[in-house]
Amino acid sequence: MLQDWLFIGLMVVIAPIFPVAALIIPQLLAPKKPNPLKSQTYECGIETVGDTWVQFKAQYYNFALVFLVFDVEIVFLFPWAVALNQLPLYGVLVGILFIEVLVIGLVYAWRKGILEWF
């Protein structure tokens, strides 16, 4: 068991080394002749106007909120799914009731127009 987590831990440490190595090799091989004109932002082919980090659509935020509710729900559902064998039928039904409460939430968001892209 501990050995399995050791593998995961080493994976987290070693996996970034592959891409980092791929970025270090060009530093040694590639030419380096930076100049201000070259490092200008490409954007869409014409010169950049104004600041990049501007306001954006609030609609993205609404979807993120709905997602958050469901994602937390799913984390609770995983142990329920694994333990399904040991649960009585009542336990299964309670789990489904929990899902349905969130479905009501989804229907509410739907009726409120949160899920529309204006």
Place this chain on the structure above:
Amino acid sequence: MSDPVTFVAKWLEAYLSGLGLASGWIAVIMAALGVIALGSAVLLLDILLVWVERKVVARFQDRLGPNRLGPFGLFQPIADVLKLLLKEDIIPQGADKFVYNLAPILALATVIMLWAVIPISATVAGSEINVGALYIVAVGALGTLSIIMAGWASNNKYALLGAFRMVAQMISYEVPMVIAILIPVILAKSMALTDIVESQTVWYIVLAPIAAIVFLIGAQAELGRAPFDLSEAESEIVAGYHIEYSGMKFGLFYAGELLHALTFGGLFATFFLGGWRGWGAETYPILGIGYFLIKSMFMYWVIMWIKYSFPRVRIDQMLNFCWKFLTPLILTVLSITAILDKLMSGLPYWAYVLGMLLSNLVILYFVYQAVGRYARRERQRVADPEKFRVNFPVKSTASPSHLP
């Protein structure tokens, strides 16, 4: 000789203990060597994937594809890598340097990390942790982070727009996809991917075809491939989140994307196609590696097939499809699967399989009817918008819904 990987591992372990190392250190060294071997194998496969992708897209578009370097153009990706290694590293003006450099590293590293829990054959699996499915969900979500980092740090409005779109799309489609993963977990009663594969005497695509389809659609969206490639829609937002990336940094994004697609093929094979299972795979584990690769490559090809056959959808259509169709559908399937699993637990296995399949087919029939009705209604609505106006509490200020 039927199991070379375990043979080499055993030999190395015996050699290391012969050197008089403590058993704890041997475990660390073996795990580290395993990680390096797995990572290198996956990256070698990745280089091959560049060739596969280009060759297959060429065939879909009635072209020949790379055919100059080596037999069938097999050495083309090696030439590509060499070229990328020799390119100058350009960081655009005003970019957030740290985040800008971290994004491509994260894009590839998270995909390699996903392979840690995928069982490759009966005896070869990086790690057999008992929360494998949850690990897949958690590490898979890190990929989203690399895209928003790239879009944010580039100091480019179009890149930022691409990142926003990608995040809206990924977080939306993660919900049905993760619930689709829950269904194999219910059927196998375990989150460990090794257990999920071992319990598939009948492939789960037979027991849960709807979950398999939803997982495939979710994977397509998670990968940002057509019809869900809004994050890099060339005709709208230049190239999306990686406009400002060039040289090897762009190469890492590209490699990460291809490997991500193969990883999802592998995950589909693990969850629904029985992973390494096949004729003789238990007695000859080396066959299991072959079966696994064939199944994942097949699913990779299916993902490519969808990518090159479908036009791009609009962002409101994409989000509606996820929240108003896929999510309610998969929640229904989850509830029915859980109840049926409980009710049929006493039956013989063939009856259990038949019951699951029939329940899925019944749901599929009703869904087909409902989608047909919805499509008819939608066509009428587009033809005559006034008749079908829905008054939502939030007033739309008459702006057309297809603006980005």
